[in-house]
Amino acid sequence: MNSIKEKHSFFYRNGLTIVFMGLFVLTLFAQALTGWKQHNADLKDDHAREIGLGTYLRSGHFISATFENFESEFLQMSLYVLLTISLRQIGSAESKKLNEPEEVDREPVPGNDAPWPVRKGGWILKIYENSLSISFGLLFFISWALHLYGSWQNHNVEQLARNLPEDTVYAYLGQPEFWFETFQNWQSEFLSVASIVFLTIYLRQKGSPESKPVDAPHLETGK
Template sequence: MRRALRHHSLGLFFGALFLLSLAGQAFAGWHASNAEQAADGLGTLSFGRYLVSSDFAVDITENWQSEYLQFLLFITATVWLLQRGSPESKELDKAGLESDEDQKVGKYADERSPRWAAVGGIRTTVFSWSLALVMGTIFLVSWLAQSIAGQVAFNEARLGRRQDPLTWTEYVANADFWSRTLQNWQSEFLAVGSMAVLAIYLRQRGSPESKPVGEAHDATGVEG
């Protein structure tokens, strides 16, 4: 049991942080929402009602979609784009999809390779892009959920001001939707770009996201 926990400690650690953060967000958001309701002279929501409300849904999904967009772009951009000296970049002579031999695809697969890497055809092609496909799907689903939940929350506010509600297409073209979306995108792009560039010159001993402490600044694609 201890060995299994150690071997999966990274995933368990972030899984626990996710659940704790989600619970904290739900609790804090519930109190904030009820404070706004009280200020407007409206009734308060139970915790259960808040969890299924459009306000909670849009707050969750607008963050999820930006996170998965960040990873989707980083995964695919680093296939072709390079950053000299960064451990987040491939080596400077390896831009592109690389050869079947380098990727252990088809006849170059070994006994430990996943079966879909060896069979060839459409299954190997799908498996070769499976990480980006799944990340992209989660991004699109989260973004769609954000737009639907955001539309409901936005129309609830408009009805409170006795304004006509917007259709989904009208809301997606509205500044409120893009303000929510872009405020998350810009922070994700800043964080990823900062990581790629700062790791050229800064180190974290023992981390695979950093170069070894004594590695040269211009060493590229080297992990510690």
């Protein structure tokens, strides 16, 4: 491990995470800025008082819009991690092979370089064996709850602006608005996963670990 660190720079070793997190921060800032301006335009149309950026970042409008997207991404990843354990797609770079044993299915073996939960064993190992799907599942439920909270709060702001009574969260759950926001994001995530699973059967991207080798047969499954 030390030799790897000495051979490559910090960015080279972590570039994928750094670039995507950088893009995340930039686009989240752009979302906040444009969402704030749009929300104030909506408030002005409803003859309500405009709010500052700091107030907007705590508003239901921003919380709902942000976690509505987080929720669908974490749902996508949690289902993807779980379903690829047992389901297959012949020819896809995203699928395990149809008949051959896979390295990811082997039983963990304790060793000096193994992670601590593997060396510990027992229930700690059992949790660690499923920690990726558990983490994505928790992130999904947290994001779903925050999306609900933000959407409900924003709904009540709109109700007050129209001189209508506020709704309880339970009453709001019975209305189509929140579920429309939810399902329009979920369906797009399911489509994107289905697309990469299917398109990697026939299409290639040289150098990408998400693609099969360029000269691989179409019906060769896995990378």
